[in-house]
Amino acid sequence: MGYIEELRKIVGTRPLILAGVGVAIIDDYGRVLLQKRRDGLWGVPGGLLELGESTEEAARREVLEETGLEIGELELIDVFSGQKYFVRLPNGDQYYSVTVVYRTHDIRGGELREDGEESLEVKFFFLHELPNELSPLFQDLVEHYFGS
Template sequence: MGYIEDLRKIVGTRPLILVGAVVGVMDEQDRILLQKRPSGVWGLPGGLLELAESAEEAGRREVWEETGIEIGALELVGVFSGEKYFVKLENGDEFYPVTIAYRTTDIKNKKIRIDGVETLDAQFFELTNLPAETSALVRTMIQKYTKYVE
């Protein structure tokens, strides 16, 4: 069992502040890697930090777990937090995420592998041609990423 599951046993569904990392993986054609989650929404690979894990380590781990792509060096793009990002899950759990967003072009392998659980699909997209089901948060993050690509 992970850190968050252990914490939830203690605090129940009460709001928490949770730190996560996402990574904008950019290929040589300046396309961005997005993953389709079970909710049907496309987003950046990423997730919450585990105990003793750095944000960079979490970003690399999550990209690997969710897409099968191994990445290297990361560039900090920004930190996203505040009331507008509040999340209430179907099971009643509530949290305010602090999301650390990174960008990388350091791709060690491009062979996409999806697990069919956390990720239903994963593809590289042109920044000007994102799927309609891309979340508003991800669109905001991608606007920041484009500053690095222009």
């Protein structure tokens, strides 16, 4: 059982503040890697930190788990937090996410593939060809960082 599951046994569904990461992976053609999640929205790979894990370690772990790619150097883009990032899960669990977002061009290995659990599909997109169903975090990332 993971940290969050153990914490939920104590606090129930009450709101928590959870730290997470997201990674904008840019390929040699200038395309960004997006993943389609179970909620039908496209966004950058990422997830929540485990106890004792740095944000950089979490970023590399989540990317590998969700996309099959091994990444190296990371550049900090920004930290996204606040009321806009409140989440209420179907099971009633609630949380406010604080998400550290990185960018990388440093794809070191692996083979691009979805994990079938968190990533239903993974694909590189040019910014002018993004799907319509974007996560709020990725929409903010595009506006803030990519200037669209």
